[in-house]
Amino acid sequence: MNRTLRAALFFVVAIAAWELLFRAGIWSPVLVPSPLTVGRYLGEALIDGTLWDATLVTMRRLLLGYLFGIALGLPLGLFTARYRLLGDTLGLVALGLQTLPSVCWVPLALLWFGQTESAMFFVVVMGTLWSMIIATDNGVRNVPPIYARAARTMGSSGVHIWVKVMLPASLPFIVSGMKQGWAFAWRSLMAAEIYVTILSGFGLGNLLHYGRELNAMEQVIGIMLVIIVIGLLADKILFSPWERFLHRRWGTAR
Amino acid sequence: MTVQTEIQNETPSKLSVQHVSKRFRSGGRVVHALADVSLEVGEGEFICLVGPSGCGKSTLLNIIAGLETADEGRVFTGGAPITHPGRDRMVMFQESALFPWLDVLDNVLFGLALKPGLSKAERVEVAQFYLKLVGLEKFARSYIHELSGGMKQRVALARALAPNPRVLLMDEPFAALDALTREQLYGDLQRIWQEHRKTIVFVTHNVREAACLGDRVALFSPHPGRITAQFRVGLPRPRDLNSVELARHATEITAALKGTTVPAEEFAI
Ligand SMILES: Nc1ncnc2c1ncn2[C@@H]1O[C@H](COP(=O)(O)OP(=O)(O)OP(=O)(O)O)[C@@H](O)[C@H]1O
Numbered sequence: 001m002n003r004t005l006r007a008a009l010f011f012v013v014a015i016a017a018w019e020l021l022f023r024a025g026i027w028s029p030v031l032v033p034s035p036l037t038v039g040r041y042l043g044e045a046l047i048d049g050t051l052w053d054a055t056l057v058t059m060r061r062l063l064l065g066y067l068f069g070i071a072l073g074l075p076l077g078l079f080t081a082r083y084r085l086l087g088d089t090l091g092l093v094a095l096g097l098q099t100l101p102s103v104c105w106v107p108l109a110l111l112w113f114g115q116t117e118s119a120m121f122f123v124v125v126m127g128t129l130w131s132m133i134i135a136t137d138n139g140v141r142n143v144p145p146i147y148a149r150a151a152r153t154m155g156s157s158g159v160h161i162w163v164k165v166m167l168p169a170s171l172p173f174i175v176s177g178m179k180q181g182w183a184f185a186w187r188s189l190m191a192a193e194i195y196v197t198i199l200s201g202f203g204l205g206n207l208l209h210y211g212r213e214l215n216a217m218e219q220v221i222g223i224m225l226v227i228i229v230i231g232l233l234a235d236k237i238l239f240s241p242w243e244r245f246l247h248r249r250w251g252t253a254r
Numbered sequence: 255m256t257v258q259t260e261i262q263n264e265t266p267s268k269l270s271v272q273h274v275s276k277r278f279r280s281g282g283r284v285v286h287a288l289a290d291v292s293l294e295v296g297e298g299e300f301i302c303l304v305g306p307s308g309c310g311k312s313t314l315l316n317i318i319a320g321l322e323t324a325d326e327g328r329v330f331t332g333g334a335p336i337t338h339p340g341r342d343r344m345v346m347f348q349e350s351a352l353f354p355w356l357d358v359l360d361n362v363l364f365g366l367a368l369k370p371g372l373s374k375a376e377r378v379e380v381a382q383f384y385l386k387l388v389g390l391e392k393f394a395r396s397y398i399h400e401l402s403g404g405m406k407q408r409v410a411l412a413r414a415l416a417p418n419p420r421v422l423l424m425d426e427p428f429a430a431l432d433a434l435t436r437e438q439l440y441g442d443l444q445r446i447w448q449e450h451r452k453t454i455v456f457v458t459h460n461v462r463e464a465a466c467l468g469d470r471v472a473l474f475s476p477h478p479g480r481i482t483a484q485f486r487v488g489l490p491r492p493r494d495l496n497s498v499e500l501a502r503h504a505t506e507i508t509a510a511l512k513g514t515t516v517p518a519e520e521f522a523i
């Protein structure tokens with residue numbers, strides 16, 4: 001059987017089971033709404049634009065902070081691997097801060113930046129940056145020394161060796177760091193959006209929060225589904241191509 | 255510069271190793287890897303360095319490559335002292351040092367790309383010439399992990415030859431291969447060496463391999479690493495690994511080697 005078909009069938013069965021449980025009337029419909037109610041909410045939110053707007057707001061916050069975190073973390077990771085002084089200082093800081101769940105940055109961000117986009121940006125950057133530094137640093141340290149030696153005999157040195165050898169050679173580590181950074185950033189952004197309202201834009205987290213305030217279970221579940229779908233899509237669109245590239249080149253296919 | 259002039263033979267250069275010593279300090283212990291080693295290698299000569307593990311063969315090769323510096327003594331190629339790695343001396347390592355993120359052709363192109371004076375198209379042509387020379391022109395777009403061990407070392411050979419070095423340094427390049435593949439590569443290496451004269455320094459554990467490939471075989475002994483004997487192998491080429499003549503030379507060298515050091519099991523005869 002086709003894999004897509006199989007997956008589709010699975011979801012149809014799962015939703016049917018959900019509907020059956022709903023009809024059985026074991027739980028209050030306020031706590032467990034019918035999939036049809038949830039579907040209707042999503043349809044309406046889509047038509048009146050709230051869902052689309054919230055998704056855009058959230059994705060903009062996420063991508064902005066994430067790309068900045070990567071653009072900053074990658075060179076910093078190279079430097080911490082290259083210069084012992086930076087490795088002993090910044091590397092240690094990164095290691096420490098990476099153990100801090102990135103949600104913990106939210107209160108600090110709010111005190112520093114107030115209820116502004118800057119606070120959101122800051123939280124997302126903190127979620128991405130440390131993972132990225134550590135992954136890159138780790139990746140460089142795990143490059144077999146023979147690669148650099150071979151490159152040097154072929155006339156490579158300095159920046160050329162870093163860009164053409166060390167960077168691509170540590171790609172497997174860097175990609176997994178990017179993935180981890182994404183996961184941390186995504187989680188902390190959701191927490192921040194649920195926790196604080198920023199007038200310049202309602203994200204998915206805000207919708208989730210208001211769903212609770214309004215006791216609208218169909219909204220809570222509907223938004224949760226949207227968040228899950230975005231996570232899945234990010235994985236498939238952002239990371240799968242990289243991982244396929246790595247598997248093909250390094251021959252580490254499953 | 256054109257492709258034709260680029261792949262024309264570069265005159266091989268003379269190598270002169272003069273009183274080289276090298277010590278390593280590791281964990282408070284000092285290893286005397288090389289002690290006053292001197293060695294002259296003629297233009298276009300094929301010399302094999304044979305000796306037990308840890309006697310400093312790789313260290314000497316790395317010093318000639320410019321990847322490491324000697325504590326004492328100096329090394330000259332074509333009259334100039336060696337201070338840095340350079341494309342006039344290319345190295346082939348025991349384990350494949352090919353880059354997995356590049357395909358076969360791009361691996362061969364890596365060293366060429368750093369050579370001035372060639373257009374992109376010309377470089378590709380040069381790279382393809384060397385891939386053909388090692389019999390892998392059909393695999394230009396394969397990834398490294400898709401190749402067998404023997405094919406990998408062929409690519410490594412093509413990559414080392416591509417910048418047209420004067421000296422080729424080979425550190426046990428065939429040690430990890432099976433006997434049959436190795437024998438094929440002996441044949442190919444001799445053919446290539448005869449067509450594209452290079453000065454070759456070839457490190458090996460295998461006495462028979464040394465007798466098969468080398469014009470001359472230098473024996474090393476460890477602790478401290480030094481050259482204890484040298485043998486000239488005057489057999490006509492291409493040499494057959496299984497010939498009686500060659501076996502006679504190998505036996506002679508092995509006897510000398512046993513005399514100086516180590517248990518015989520270490521050496522394939
Ligand atoms: N970077 C290093 N640091 C410390 N000791 C080293 C280093 N490189 C080599 N040595 C020591 O120097 C000695 C010579 O090493 P070398 O690699 O040159 O031996 P070799 O003859 O190539 O051995 P093999 O045949 O096993 O490759 C060994 O005792 C080794 O432990």
Ligand SMILES: [Mg+2]
Pocket residue numbers: 311312313425
């Ligand atoms: Mg060695």
